[in-house]
Amino acid sequence: xNSVTQMEGPVTLSEEAFLTINCTYTATGYPSLxxxxxxxxxxxxxxxxxxxxxxxxxxxxxxxxxxKETTSFHLEKGSVQVSDSAVYFxxxxxxxxxxxxxxxxxxxLSVKP
Amino acid sequence: xxxxxxxxRYLVKRTGEKVFLECVQDMDHENMFWYRQDPGLxxxxxYFSYDVKMKEKGDIPExxxxxxxxxxxxxxxxxxxxTNQTSMYLCASSIQGTPAVTQYFGxxxxxxxx
Numbered sequence: 001x002n003s004v005t006q007m008e009g010p011v012t013l014s015e016e017a018f019l020t021i022n023c024t025y026t027a028t029g030y031p032s033l034x035x036x037x038x039x040x041x042x043x044x045x046x047x048x049x050x051x052x053x054x055x056x057x058x059x060x061x062x063x064x065x066x067x068k069e070t071t072s073f074h075l076e077k078g079s080v081q082v083s084d085s086a087v088y089f090x091x092x093x094x095x096x097x098x099x100x101x102x103x104x105x106x107x108x109l110s111v112k113p
Numbered sequence: 114x115x116x117x118x119x120x121x122r123y124l125v126k127r128t129g130e131k132v133f134l135e136c137v138q139d140m141d142h143e144n145m146f147w148y149r150q151d152p153g154l155x156x157x158x159x160y161f162s163y164d165v166k167m168k169e170k171g172d173i174p175e176x177x178x179x180x181x182x183x184x185x186x187x188x189x190x191x192x193x194x195x196t197n198q199t200s201m202y203l204c205a206s207s208i209q210g211t212p213a214v215t216q217y218f219g220x221x222x223x224x225x226x227x
Contacts, residue, residue: 004155032212043117043203043218044156051213089155093212100146100171101216103155 002027006090006104013080013111021075021107023064023090031092033057033066033073034101038087047075047088080111116140117219119204125225132191134222136204143209145187146216147171147179150201162187163209194226 007022025031032051036044048057053068062077073090090104120135138145144163148156148171158171160179168179176198180188187206191198201223205216 006155036218041220043220044205044216045218046215049213049215051211100158100161101156103148103157105153105155 002031002092002094002102004090004092004102004104006088006107009087009106009108011107011109013109015082015111015113016079017111019075019077019080019084019109021088021090021109023073023075023104025071025073025090025092027071027092027094029094030068031094033064034091034093035062035064035073035075036089036091036103038089038106040086044089080109082111082113085109085111117204117206117217119202119219119222121222122220123223123225125227126191126194127227128195130191130194130226132194132224132226134189134191134202134204134224136187136189136206136219137185138187138204138206138217139185140206140217141184142206142217143184144207144216145181146205146207147177147187147189148203148205149173150203150221156203159189194224196226198224199226200224 003026034049035047037047048059050057050066056065091101117138146161147159162181178190204219207216
């Protein structure tokens, strides 16, 4: 079946450090891939997405590249800020799944000044 | 801006009570979803609806039902609340279309069942 696996958190970084959150997936065909972010006390919001192999999604300094050969969609940011502290969710959607998203377990990021 | 609102941010109920969680979206979206969020488990789909009066079970529908009488409103019902339904509940909506469409989430309802 379809599934998404993220690296376990919490991840604690100092401000301006480099961030990588690993995400790998299992799915047949060519799913669309997403990163959602949940700031404290809020719902989820879309951070970035990619719809086919080798696509790079980017937003707010975050990037992720759809790697079909390694079934991965790792999230990266070159220099994190305290305001990036949040929970990050990787997700996939298959074409014939009626819009349903399958989420990873979430990775909590804490950035210290 | 798309807005998805949920009727309560925090709710405390007793075991056996019937609980209604309401979700309203203002962007005329066809699809609406209910998820529950638990630490270490991410978000799991309870039910979704792709049209008025239409519903489909998600991955964990047991103990829940839903109602969609109007396009903008999607209700989650806990027929007889139990302590293992203590969780964060998130509603989302989206247009119908390609797999790349964005889901828009409400702020969540944190439910405690005593």
